[in-house]
Structures are given as C-alpha cells and as structure tokens.
Amino acid sequence: MLNKEIKEKLRAIVGTEHVLDANLDRFGYSYDSSFVPLLPANKPDVVVRPRTTAEVAAVMALANEHSIPVTPRGAASGRTGGSIPLAGGISLALDRMTSIVEFDEKNMMVTVEAGVRTIDLYNFGAERGLFYPPDPASWKFSTIGGNIAENAGGMRAVKYGVTTNYVMGLEVVLADGTVIHTGGKAIKNVTGYDLTSLFTGSEGTLGVITKAILRLIPMPKLRNTLQLMFPSLDDACNTIHKMLQSGVIPAAAELMDKTCIQAVARHRKMDIDPAIEACVVIEIDADDTEALAKQSKQIEEIAKSFYVVEVRIAASPQEAEDIWAIRRGLSSAVGAMAPNRLGEDISVPRDAFPEIVRRIRGISEKYRLPIAVYGHAGDGNIHPSVLCDLSNEEEAARVHQAVDEIFAAALAVGGTLSGEHGIGITKRDYIVSALGEGGVRTLKAIKQALDPKGILNPGKIWN
Ligand SMILES: Cc1cc2nc3c(=O)[nH]c(=O)nc-3n(C[C@H](O)[C@H](O)[C@H](O)COP(=O)(O)OP(=O)(O)OC[C@H]3O[C@@H](n4cnc5c(N)ncnc54)[C@H](O)[C@@H]3O)c2cc1C
Secondary structure, three states: OOOHHHHHHHHHHOOOHHHEEOOOHHHHHHOOOOOOOOOOOOHHHHHHHEOOOOHHHHHHHHHHHOOOEEEEEOOOOEEEEOOOOOOOEEEEEEOOOOEEEEEOOOOEEEEEEOOOOOHHHHHHHHHOOOOOOOOOOOOOOOOOHHHHHHHOOOOOOHHHOOOHHHHOOOEEEEOOOOEEEEEEOOOOOOOOOOOHHHHOOOOOOOEEEEEEEEOOOOOEEEEEEEEEOOOOHHHHHHHHHHHOOOOOOEEEEEEEEHHHHHHHHOOOOOOOOOOOEEEEEEEEEEEEEEHHHHHHHHHHHHHHOOOOOEEEEOOOOHHHHHHHHHHOOHHHHOOOOEEEEEEEEEOOHHHHHHHHHHHHHHHHHHOOOOEEEEEEEEOEEEEEEEEOOOOOOOHHHHHHHHHHHHHHHHOOOEEEEEOOOOOOOHHHHHHHHHHHHHHHHHHHHHHHHHHOOOOOOOOOOOO
C-alpha cells in the first residue's frame, strides 16, 4: 500500500530527513504511554514529521488519494493507545510544529501550533502574568494538539475546567487535506455547528489539529496548599462537598485512599497512622493574603466538623511543594507495589465518589487484587489502579474481569468510562455500554461524513 513512490512523494513534501522508515524508528512510534502491549503489527510503515499546515494538508491529500491510514501523534503520553498506528500506514508526528504564532494581549489569547508543549504554553502565559490552567500531570511533555484531541483535564479542573474551556478556535486539516478554521476570538459565536467542540476530544479520528486559539486568564497572585487526613472516606468526601457548597472553590482537591497512603508511606519511608483511610490535598488561590487565609480557615473548620485528625497548612512554598510531591509521586509509589499496574480513568457525579470507591473495594476483594484509588475528588474523576502480575495467566483473567466490573460500576452510579484519558483502544469494547447503539451510530455517522475512507486513526473509539 505504501510503496517506494509514495515515500518519495512524502519526502518531497516534508523533506527527506523528516520521513523515517528504518525499523528502529518505526518501532519507536509503535507504542505510547498506555498499557497496550508492544506488538510488531502496530509499527507504522513510515513516520512523517511535517513542519507546516501546508505540509500536513499535502500529506493528508496524498494519504486520502491512496487510502493510507494516518495516525496523528503528539508526545505519545496518551493513556489509551490513541497514537498507536493499529493499521500501519503513516504515523503523523506533530512534534516539529512548536511555534507560538501570536500573542493577543488585549484579548488575552494565544495562537499556537499543535506541537507546543503544555508547560511551554503555561510558562509563556506566566511570564506575562497570565494563566493557562489545564494541567494534565503529563504537562512537561504532552502537546497542546494531544491535549485538545483528548480534551485533557488535570488537577485544577474543579475550579478552572478542562482543555475545552480554553479552546476558542482551531485550524484543522481534514482527511482529504482540506484546511478549515473553526471558532475564533469572538467570545459569543453560534455560527453553524460548534465544530471546535466536535474536534476537541475527537482523538485524532476526525481531523489533524494544526493550530489552536487558546484563551488565558489573569494569573492568581497567591496560592496555598492544605493536607487533611481522615479516618473515614465518607468524611473526607463530605468535607469536599460541604466546602464546594459553602462557596470555597479550591483550585484542586485530590483524594487518596488507604492503599495509596500506605504505598506512599512505604515509598518515602514515612510513618503514617494505619487508621488513616483518606488523605485530601487541596490547593487554594486568591489575589490577597486575607482572602487566602479566609479560605484556609473555612476549609479547616469544615474538615473539623467531619472529624479530620490532621490538618497541615503549608507555611511556605517549599512546604506546599513537599505536600504536592507526595501526590505527584503517587503513581510511582503505587506502581512499585506490583509487577504491573493497570491504571484506569473513570468519572462519576461528585456525590457518588464514596459509593464508587466502596464498589471498587468490593471488586478488589472479589477478585483478590489490590486496587489503589486516587483521583480528582473535586470533580469526580477517579483513577483506580489494579495492582497485579499480568504474566500469571489466571491472575490476568481476574484483572480483566475486575476492570469490566469497574466500568460497569462507574456507569451504574451515573458516571462514565473516561474523565480525561479518552477511549482510544483500551476502552473501545465498552463504548456501546456507555453510549448505546444509537449513540455509537451517531459517532460513526459523523466519522463517515468527515472521513469517508476511514483513514484517520482507524481502530480507535470503537472496534
Ligand atoms: C504520567 C502521565 C500523567 C498523565 N496525566 C494526565 C492528566 O492528569 N490528565 C489528563 O487528561 N491526561 C493525562 N495523561 C494522559 C496524556 O498525557 C494526555 O492524554 C495528553 O493530552 C496526550 O497528549 P500527547 O501530546 O502526548 O498526545 P498523544 O498521546 O501523542 O496522542 C493522544 C491522542 O491525540 C491524537 N492527537 C495527538 N495530536 C493530535 C493533533 N495535533 N491532531 C489530532 N489528533 C492528535 C492522537 O492520535 C491520539 O489519539 C497522563 C499521561 C501520563 C503518561
């Protein structure tokens, strides 16, 4: 399908050095940060690294003409296998498109190319007193294109929302190479269908995002961090609900269950009371010290009314950093507990948080598998991690049953399959249970209209 002649045409479009077809290069583009196993069949035939929108458009037109599969790729930090080229063809790496094209100070907006790293955008804003809030934990390496394609979230979602809340407009190259522009800088815009939202979260299946207009907000002047320890999970969750109801909206409210706390204690050689069932880490921000202190006080009082046993309010930026280091180090601490860790990403209504954690505990007991639960309790997004040894066939079968039941439990309490990582390959078998036959038919109709030959990221979202 992808013969010598086509490779020559690709070289003519992007330059010889930006078309990679050595076996080792192809291997390097055959996996991402998900738990999808390495398979030789997932190697692309060729890796193409365009620099401009015109080059992306020319690559897509050529691929469409010859029905060659194209899998867009940012930093490959995706957790659901989205950038794995299941059908071979072209791995379209956007990592050379790294310009911040325009800074519009008056409108507080930036136009960036898709390959800009999230942290670079954050720093660009911060140097100008502005704030780009979406903060996936992968922000040091993930790209804005990948963030938009997955509608990435992060810890600050509870107060500031997720990627889609900052995307004003997009430049997208469609499957046939047509370049379109959606949305724009106008804040109110109801001209036609909301294509900006459609492409946001489309996981590289509807078009290649080449540029984005993103809004920034003023950077809060002050921040502080609190760590609360509870002997009961319900009390920890009730503290968060009460806090939000009382009008204290934290920038982040993260919860770790007992398995996580014990993992961190072991990893960092800390002594933590074994009676502690839940740890909540909260970040607050404000523009003056008085407002910040008022929020801390309110949170402390609410936590006390729910029997908190330890309240630590960071007395310095260093102490705040130390508290967050525990949360950030959680993934490796939990990962060190077993040969394999199957991390999931479900999302439930906020009030269902204790119920879903209880159900996950039941699943953990039923299948005799430790499951560590942590998540963004402020917005109901939970990451259960099944700790296991997948080389043991009998155990691997139990793991798959446990994961099936976790998804079923999420749906049963009114939640959904993914809060921020998308569907990709790993959850595609569950999509009908979440959206129903009619819902999936609607997705397929949209796909058919925009990509009739099905060349963009085939095999993702549904099987
Ligand atoms: C340690 C770690 C922590 C993480 N924490 C979070 C978190 O807190 N919150 C969160 O939401 N996610 C998190 N993730 C998941 C991941 O980082 C995000 O999904 C991120 O948005 C992916 O960006 P990327 O550039 O790596 O995209 P990739 O992984 O390369 O691609 C992801 C998907 O987007 C598509 N895509 C990429 N670029 C484009 C483009 N320009 N146009 C069209 N489609 C494109 C790909 O085809 C693929 O389907 C984490 C991952 C890791 C490894």
